[in-house]
Amino acid sequence: MKEQIIEIIANGIKVPAEELMEKGNIPESWDSLIRVEILFEIEDSFDICFDSEELISINTPVKLLNATLEKLEA
Amino acid sequence: MIRLINFDVGGNMNIELQELLFSSPTRKQLLDYTPTLPKKYTVQVFRNHSFEFVEHTIYAYLEYGQLGVNFEYSGYDDTLSFIELNTVADALILWLDVSRYHSESQFRDLLISRIKYLRSIYTKPVLLVPFGAEVCINMPSLLVFNLQEIQAAMGSAFLDERASAITGTSLSRKAMLVIAKELGLRYIPALLRPALKAVVVDFDNTLYSGVLGEDGICGIQLTDGHIRLQKQLKKLAESGIMLCAASKNEPQDIVELLEKNSDFVLRQSDFTKLCISWQPKTQSIQEIAQYLNIGVDSMVFVDDNIGELKAVTMAFPQIKAIHAEEDANKTADVLSNFPGLTFFATEGQMLSRKDDIISNEERKKIMAKADNKTDYLKSLGISLEFQKNNINSAKRISELANKTNQFIFNYKRYSEAELYRSIEREDMVVISVSLSDILSDSGLIAACVGRKENDVVILEECFMSCRAMGRGIEDAVILGAIQYAAETLACKMLHVCFQDGPRNAPAKLFVETYLRKYLTADGYFSYQIPTELMNVKYD
Numbered sequence: 001m002k003e004q005i006i007e008i009i010a011n012g013i014k015v016p017a018e019e020l021m022e023k024g025n026i027p028e029s030w031d032s033l034i035r036v037e038i039l040f041e042i043e044d045s046f047d048i049c050f051d052s053e054e055l056i057s058i059n060t061p062v063k064l065l066n067a068t069l070e071k072l073e074a
Numbered sequence: 075m076i077r078l079i080n081f082d083v084g085g086n087m088n089i090e091l092q093e094l095l096f097s098s099p100t101r102k103q104l105l106d107y108t109p110t111l112p113k114k115y116t117v118q119v120f121r122n123h124s125f126e127f128v129e130h131t132i133y134a135y136l137e138y139g140q141l142g143v144n145f146e147y148s149g150y151d152d153t154l155s156f157i158e159l160n161t162v163a164d165a166l167i168l169w170l171d172v173s174r175y176h177s178e179s180q181f182r183d184l185l186i187s188r189i190k191y192l193r194s195i196y197t198k199p200v201l202l203v204p205f206g207a208e209v210c211i212n213m214p215s216l217l218v219f220n221l222q223e224i225q226a227a228m229g230s231a232f233l234d235e236r237a238s239a240i241t242g243t244s245l246s247r248k249a250m251l252v253i254a255k256e257l258g259l260r261y262i263p264a265l266l267r268p269a270l271k272a273v274v275v276d277f278d279n280t281l282y283s284g285v286l287g288e289d290g291i292c293g294i295q296l297t298d299g300h301i302r303l304q305k306q307l308k309k310l311a312e313s314g315i316m317l318c319a320a321s322k323n324e325p326q327d328i329v330e331l332l333e334k335n336s337d338f339v340l341r342q343s344d345f346t347k348l349c350i351s352w353q354p355k356t357q358s359i360q361e362i363a364q365y366l367n368i369g370v371d372s373m374v375f376v377d378d379n380i381g382e383l384k385a386v387t388m389a390f391p392q393i394k395a396i397h398a399e400e401d402a403n404k405t406a407d408v409l410s411n412f413p414g415l416t417f418f419a420t421e422g423q424m425l426s427r428k429d430d431i432i433s434n435e436e437r438k439k440i441m442a443k444a445d446n447k448t449d450y451l452k453s454l455g456i457s458l459e460f461q462k463n464n465i466n467s468a469k470r471i472s473e474l475a476n477k478t479n480q481f482i483f484n485y486k487r488y489s490e491a492e493l494y495r496s497i498e499r500e501d502m503v504v505i506s507v508s509l510s511d512i513l514s515d516s517g518l519i520a521a522c523v524g525r526k527e528n529d530v531v532i533l534e535e536c537f538m539s540c541r542a543m544g545r546g547i548e549d550a551v552i553l554g555a556i557q558y559a560a561e562t563l564a565c566k567m568l569h570v571c572f573q574d575g576p577r578n579a580p581a582k583l584f585v586e587t588y589l590r591k592y593l594t595a596d597g598y599f600s601y602q603i604p605t606e607l608m609n610v611k612y613d
Contacts, residue, residue, distance in 0.1 A: 035240070052237070055236070055240050
């Protein structure tokens with residue numbers, strides 16, 4: 001599951017998966033538009049729905065991974 | 075499965091794209107599509123809420139209509155200042171969230187005043203997409219895409235306030251997908267390209283299941299999909315598209331089918347031209363194009379047979395083609411969304427086009443019987459009406475300017491707004507010509523635009539509908555219009571602007587063989603319409 005989420009994010013911002021999860025690393029290609037498209041894809045792929053506060057707070061790839069895992073485990 | 079066949083000589087086919095677009099594509103599928111066409115057109119988006127998530131999924135639809143578009147953005151601007159206007163953009167989209175204004179009436183007041191201002195500085199087509207209110211504005215070159223119908227169909231799924239803080243719009247991503255399809259297939263092609271003029275359909279296994287020659291009238295099958303497809307074709311014919319047939323059958327079998335099969339929606343009278351024979355379909359397409367006097371690039375060919383489609387599209391790479399398989403519902407879906415087949419307003423005089431073309435056959439018979447051209451013209455009872463600066467004709471003149479390819483001097487594709495501005499200028503004149511005879515009323519068929527400069531008329535543009543060509547009256551129509559323009563501007567000298575184009579050889583021939591007869595070497599122009607041969611009226 002985790003690998004699948006990472007793959008979606010990595011494909012979205014076009015960086016290798018291993019670079020993506022390095023602590024504190026926010027790739028240049030992670031911008032506000034890409035972020036929304038990746039959030040949409042995550043929601044569609046895993047049939048989950050973030051609330052508005054979560055959507056605002058998910059502002060890095062790592063936060064998106066963790067928030068998605070939390071949703072799926074809940 | 076319905077396919078848009080886009081064969082080129084190199085065998086490049088667009089089958090996958092057609093399949094994708096008409097099978098409810100996901101957002102991801104549309105995002106993953108990489109457009110291949112160069113971005114020839116620029117569309118500027120003026121907005122007060124986000125359009126980007128519509129843009130992300132629109133390119134596959136635009137590519138299907140053979141459009142490469144570059145979108146440019148203004149900053150978010152509720153005041154509609156148009157400070158960042160790109161005046162050379164090919165079209166403008168006003169993408170406005172009405173809820174950002176204090177009231178709907180405040181929005182309407184602002185909108186009308188700012189669009190009036192916009193019209194004074196920008197003459198290309200404008201598309202208004204209001205979100206949150208239905209807007210009806212009748213202004214030149216302004217198209218309105220109201221979202222109410224989509225909202226009613228989607229219900230609560232139309233909005234997504236939850237995500238609005240990160241998307242910059244209250245529209246849901248599902249709504250934006252639907253809007254991208256509408257914009258990409260219907261609205262943006264209508265802004266940027268002339269409409270198609272003819273649909274050419276096959277019969278066997280396209281309008282019904284079965285082979286008429288083998289199964290007979292009683293043996294062919296009409297499914298609900300075929301009925302729907304035929305209704306769609308009938309609707310297109312009624313809206314002014316010329317419906318034609320290219321079918322390999324016995325002509326009498328087809329005529330009998332159209333008149334005797336009570337389940338058939340289409341009748342012989344719905345067709346402008348039936349080309350029923352055993353000849354190759356490339357020949358039928360050529361005959362139809364000649365009969366209609368239009369280019370094949372204005373036609374879409376619908377056939378179930380891949381081989382036939384391939385032969386036709388190889389012979390005529392500019393023709394559009396749709397492959398119809400067994401489920402005719404899908405063919406109807408494709409037709410109802412096909413770029414260039416959507417009309418958003420009653421298009422001037424499209425309805426008279428079919429009658430006019432059929433009357434041309436009658437004119438040929440009259441010509442064959444007449445002893446000479448004089449007798450022929452007299453027997454037709456021709457009436458020409460010349461009008462100057464008629465603001466009510468601007469829409470039709472603009473349509474004609476954008477559709478005419480053969481008899482046009484400079485390919486100036488005037489928008490309605492550009493014509494309004496020319497009409498208002500004291501140093502310019504727009505002359506239009508309407509034509510009728512005993513066989514048909516062709517309506518407005520030609521126009522010229524002149525500008526006065528140092529007592530000389532600069533003939534900026536001159537164009538005539540292909541419907542009026544070949545009747546032996548080109549000289550009276552065109553030279554009469556130019557003479558009226560010169561008289562209106564009180565000039566005796568004329569400077570003709572002409573630009574060679576891919577298909578305007580008939581106009582060039584006219585300039586060289588007719589116009590030059592009445593134009594002296596030092597630029598003096600004088601022409602008198604032979605009023606003994608036709609009735610002439612000036613406004």
